[in-house]
Amino acid sequence: MKITKIHAREVLDSRGNPTVEAELTINENCTGKAIVPSGASTGEKEAVELRDGDLKRYNGKGVVQAVNNVNSIIAAHLKGKSIGSQMELDNHMIELDGTPNKSKLGANAILAVSMAYAKAMALLRNIPLYRQLKDANEYVMPVPCMNVINGGRHADNNVDFQEFMIAPHNAPSFREAIRMGEETFHSLKSILNKKGYFTGVGDEGGFAPNLKSNEEAVEVILEAIVKAGYKPGEDISVCLDPATSEMWEDGQYVFFKSTQEKISSQQLLDIWAKWISQYPIVLLEDGMAENDWEGWEIMTKQLGGTIELVGDDIFCTNPGILIKGIKQGVANSILIKLNQIGTVSETLETIDLAYQHGYNCFISHRSGETEDTTIADLAVATSAGHIKTGSGCRSERIAKFNQLLRIEEELGIAAKFQGIKAFKNK
């Protein structure tokens, strides 16, 4: 079993920005191909996404350097080698990079090769990718948390909070959950239309209207759930990612897209407590900013026994930071984004660590995505129970839903759907 070829190229993501695609061939004829995604509201401690910087092309956003690092340094080191496991491959690249945050070769270069290896191995062994990532007798299909209203850095509207998601959990299967979600998405469109609101979409495929308030986003979603024939809270609940690191400025939270009002951590917590008592919210991601650890601790004490509190920017899928969070009582769930840490094996390590400490894992896309569907397989492999990968109308998001539909069909009775139990405290 030998790596016979590694090749990368520059391709485009859903925002029209360049990103890295890598191909890795084992034994001449098993080629895995993977593309890395890219975030907009990124955490400060994410592994480094190498961009060309000074070059004029793509305004410095190109990834020629990262591509060259794959085609020269990584390929020269790994070609002809017999690699026994994902971890062995990833450790080679981590050593070759030699920095704590993958800043020399680029996490985008390293992750593209890491994911391509997993896919090539799946082909070689003639098994699906999810089984290559983790072998099990039964797998849990995720509840699709569909981002139906986009705000924050993901849309050009006046909504401060980034993501308003619906979680269709009262379904017998993933397939039926997707149907319920799409029906609600379509009913939301007609409600927005009737109210005279814009129905164009943001980066993750949710609608991006200008609204009277952030609350109105939740209220129109609840209306849409009812109009689609479902009961809010019973059939479909709401999940939020306000991405509050983007609002954090000099120790306060700024409503930077609507009123410009500034509030304290305690006042923001009071808003969440009120929203949770008023609306059927089951999950809150990044309810406090990545540099507001104190706010996070207080929020976890007050709300951590009631709903799922997911840490995204604060943890950056990093096992070292997650351990610190566990010790300090921060969150009860972690968002999982492969490119925040930069290899498949470190991502799996973080997920194992979270499970060992009773934390949930919420598998996630990035706002800049592609046709690559690795995260669909990752969600199934790790039985994470829930995934967020946008709403129902952009192909780079639908690609993941379609892959999950295929996996569920293939698994047959070995596919379980947990519904509401997938969420912490439910």
Ligand SMILES: C=C(OP(=O)(O)O)C(=O)O
């Ligand atoms: C998916 C997200 O956005 P981005 O990819 O821009 O970080 C997020 O914040 O959870």
Ligand SMILES: [Mg+2]
């Ligand atoms: Mg987030």
